[in-house]
Amino acid sequence: MKFAIQVNEGPYQHQASDTAYQFTKAALEKGHEVFRVFFYHDGVNNGTRLTTPPQDDRHITNRWIDLAEKYKLDLVVCVAAAQRRGIVDDDEMKRQGKDATNIAPQFRISGLGQLIEAGIQSDRLMVFGD
Amino acid sequence: MKFAIQVNEGPYQHQASDTAYQFTKAALEKGHEVFRVFFYHDGVNNGTRLTTPPQDDRHITNRWIDLAEKYKLDLVVCVAAAQRRGIVDDDEMKRQGKDATNIAPQFRISGLGQLIEAGIQSDRLMVFGD
Amino acid sequence: MNEDEMMEEGGTIKKFLYVNRRAPYGSVYALESLEVVLIGAAFEQDVSMAFVDDGVYQLKKGQDTKDVDMKNFSPTYRALEMYDVEKLYVDKASMDARGLTEEDFVVPVEVLSTEQLAELMEDQEVILSF
Amino acid sequence: MNEDEMMEEGGTIKKFLYVNRRAPYGSVYALESLEVVLIGAAFEQDVSMAFVDDGVYQLKKGQDTKDVDMKNFSPTYRALEMYDVEKLYVDKASMDARGLTEEDFVVPVEVLSTEQLAELMEDQEVILSF
Amino acid sequence: MLHTVNKSPFEKNSLDTCMRLAKAGSAILLIEDGVYAAIKGTEVEAKMKAAAGDKKLYVLGPDIKARGLDEGQVIDGITVVDYGGFVDLAAENDKVQAWL
Amino acid sequence: MLHTVNKSPFEKNSLDTCMRLAKAGSAILLIEDGVYAAIKGTEVEAKMKAAAGDKKLYVLGPDIKARGLDEGQVIDGITVVDYGGFVDLAAENDKVQAWL
Numbered sequence: 001m002k003f004a005i006q007v008n009e010g011p012y013q014h015q016a017s018d019t020a021y022q023f024t025k026a027a028l029e030k031g032h033e034v035f036r037v038f039f040y041h042d043g044v045n046n047g048t049r050l051t052t053p054p055q056d057d058r059h060i061t062n063r064w065i066d067l068a069e070k071y072k073l074d075l076v077v078c079v080a081a082a083q084r085r086g087i088v089d090d091d092e093m094k095r096q097g098k099d100a101t102n103i104a105p106q107f108r109i110s111g112l113g114q115l116i117e118a119g120i121q122s123d124r125l126m127v128f129g130d
Numbered sequence: 131m132k133f134a135i136q137v138n139e140g141p142y143q144h145q146a147s148d149t150a151y152q153f154t155k156a157a158l159e160k161g162h163e164v165f166r167v168f169f170y171h172d173g174v175n176n177g178t179r180l181t182t183p184p185q186d187d188r189h190i191t192n193r194w195i196d197l198a199e200k201y202k203l204d205l206v207v208c209v210a211a212a213q214r215r216g217i218v219d220d221d222e223m224k225r226q227g228k229d230a231t232n233i234a235p236q237f238r239i240s241g242l243g244q245l246i247e248a249g250i251q252s253d254r255l256m257v258f259g260d
Numbered sequence: 261m262n263e264d265e266m267m268e269e270g271g272t273i274k275k276f277l278y279v280n281r282r283a284p285y286g287s288v289y290a291l292e293s294l295e296v297v298l299i300g301a302a303f304e305q306d307v308s309m310a311f312v313d314d315g316v317y318q319l320k321k322g323q324d325t326k327d328v329d330m331k332n333f334s335p336t337y338r339a340l341e342m343y344d345v346e347k348l349y350v351d352k353a354s355m356d357a358r359g360l361t362e363e364d365f366v367v368p369v370e371v372l373s374t375e376q377l378a379e380l381m382e383d384q385e386v387i388l389s390f
Numbered sequence: 391m392n393e394d395e396m397m398e399e400g401g402t403i404k405k406f407l408y409v410n411r412r413a414p415y416g417s418v419y420a421l422e423s424l425e426v427v428l429i430g431a432a433f434e435q436d437v438s439m440a441f442v443d444d445g446v447y448q449l450k451k452g453q454d455t456k457d458v459d460m461k462n463f464s465p466t467y468r469a470l471e472m473y474d475v476e477k478l479y480v481d482k483a484s485m486d487a488r489g490l491t492e493e494d495f496v497v498p499v500e501v502l503s504t505e506q507l508a509e510l511m512e513d514q515e516v517i518l519s520f
Numbered sequence: 521m522l523h524t525v526n527k528s529p530f531e532k533n534s535l536d537t538c539m540r541l542a543k544a545g546s547a548i549l550l551i552e553d554g555v556y557a558a559i560k561g562t563e564v565e566a567k568m569k570a571a572a573g574d575k576k577l578y579v580l581g582p583d584i585k586a587r588g589l590d591e592g593q594v595i596d597g598i599t600v601v602d603y604g605g606f607v608d609l610a611a612e613n614d615k616v617q618a619w620l
Numbered sequence: 621m622l623h624t625v626n627k628s629p630f631e632k633n634s635l636d637t638c639m640r641l642a643k644a645g646s647a648i649l650l651i652e653d654g655v656y657a658a659i660k661g662t663e664v665e666a667k668m669k670a671a672a673g674d675k676k677l678y679v680l681g682p683d684i685k686a687r688g689l690d691e692g693q694v695i696d697g698i699t700v701v702d703y704g705g706f707v708d709l710a711a712e713n714d715k716v717q718a719w720l
């Protein structure tokens with residue numbers, strides 16, 4: 001079965017990103033396909049490579065990166081939400097005249113159409129939020 | 131009268147940062163002193179210079195910067211919360227081995243003691259959150 | 261995918277429901293969910309929007325955000341018709357509890373009983389929650 | 391500042407109350423508020439903690455976060471005593487509504503009636519809410 | 521003592537707990553989504569009218585206007601203030617508790 | 621149809637609205653802070669027992685354990701599942717509504 005995952009909240013503040021990760025991992029381990037993980041609202045904050053959580057706690061961004069590497073997951077950060085919150089890749093840096101990027105490896109910034117497409121292409125859309 | 135302000139939520143997702151800003155501005159315009167604005171939890175996300183909100187909407191980070199310049203406000207981002215969420219200045223970049231910073235001008239990263247000190251030194255601590 | 265899900269061009273048409281349960285301005289969900297609906301319109305899906313709980317406040321006439329310095333996005337609901345998003349449903353129980361009537365809304369809506377709304381949800385294929 | 395607020399060393403002692411109203415793990419507030427309390431202890435203020443509404447769940451014995459892969463911070467409540475944070479108050483109404491008793495908690499607490507808790511709040515100088 | 525409530529009374533329990541623990545004579549200011557509690561004709565109106573008996577109730581005008589409501593819809597006994605009035609309330613009362 | 625509820629029934633109205641709008645026969649999974657609704661001896665127990673009459677109720681075990689609760693405290697008629705069971709529920713039901 002083909003799942004799509006929507007994550008509406010950032011790392012640590014709410015459990016949404018944790019639950020989304022555990023669900024995605026469990027689905028993949030059961031042999032399901034995950035068409036895309038779409039990060040919306042504060043969810044875009046999962047996609048920064050600049051976090052350094054305490055060593056005795058999980059590293060939420062790196063967990064997503066590892067899962068993406070292992071299963072070739074498509075991790076998409078919504079561009080409109082990212083602009084409001086300061087998640088920037090090379091293209092956005094140039095386009096918005098910024099002086100730095102903070103996007104994490106394996107994440108890509110794209111439009112809201114990617115969420116709609118995920119809803120169309122997948123069998124189930126799962127929403128995780130606050 | 132001396133106020134201290136605590137902001138628990140990031141820009142845009144919740145109104146907390148807006149209300150904190152409007153309160154701080156009104157207090158300053160009435161001639162009160164604002165000892166410090168302390169950004170905690172997701173509130174640290176107010177302190178990134180990488181945001182580009184839509185042109186027909188307010189720029190939350192720049193509004194804080196402008197207010198800080200005008201009134202010499204002390205805008206403090208909690209270091210522990212910032213590490214979890216990827217808000218980085220030059221010192222943190224070196225200490226954590228990161229390759230970029232995203233802290234906005236007028237904001238500084240410091241410890242939780244700055245919040246306690248603000249509670250001790252000010253006449254009123256105002257908390258804005260979700 | 262069954263046959264009546266296929267457009268002549270070969271694209272899939274699914275029944276999308278956007279469930280809005282939050283008041284405007286207190287959080288960004290109402291605004292950003294509207295952005296999804298507008299982008300999603302280009303995909304020519306079968307779109308419905310449901311306003312439940314505090315979500316009914318999103319449609320309240322007369323919103324004036326000048327004093328809070330936030331973007332007033334309520335006129336956008338009136339633009340939905342141009343995007344062929346015409347199925348707007350309001351939960352009667354939520355409307356009644358808040359002392360609102362259809363005349364309070366910026367756009368014409370269909371008011372549904374609990375049973376009708378439950379039926380509407382059951383009839384969907386993709387449900388996005390904000 | 392009146393005289394009994396002054397320590398012999400010249401520092402101010404204020405009555406700080408931390409109000410905890412959120413369940414653990416669903417959001418980070420419980421964990422990060424505990425971090426404030428621990429840092430704040432170094433300032434030798436007159437500290438109380440109140441657990442109200444879902445905040446009483448923070449103190450529940452037997453927390454085991456292995457399967458959710460989050461940091462179990464409940465042992466920290468037992469360490470508060472070492473930091474001279476000994477005034478922990480639980481709202482009886484909140485405890486009762488959740489079917490909890492004092493035996494369910496990881497640390498000894500004082501259970502307060504609504505009237506006593508209202509009095510405690512009134513008696514504070516700085517109230518931090520999470 | 522000033523209490524602030526920023527959540528809708530229909531969505532969260534913050535206002536109820538605030539009402540329970542605020543002492544007679546204390547001030548309660550409704551802000552952000554909390555302002556919906558100040559409006560006539562809703563299911564919480566009776567609760568607010570009862571609270572107005574022994575507490576001083578305020579509501580933030582800019583948040584009312586933003587939400588398409590107006591001062592004429594505010595329950596009698598609840599005073600509308602602007603951000604400056606919010607600052608005054610915080611200064612006049614000896615401490616502030618935010619019910620988040 | 622599967623409904624998920626991730627908020628405490630004491631804090632937010634999500635569970636109530638879910639219960640009202642979920643049709644008989646549908647499945648409801650309690651996750652995150654929503655799991656408190658599944659526990660015996662609370663003020664919401666009666667409501668859950670009534671709901672178990674015509675709906676299939678589930679609760680996420682890892683979230684129960686994290687919060688210091690155990691399966692023995694779960695109300696009769698509510699089934700405990702792990703993340704794999706959550707995936708199975710999402711796959712078995714034709715669509716999923718998250719009550720955030």
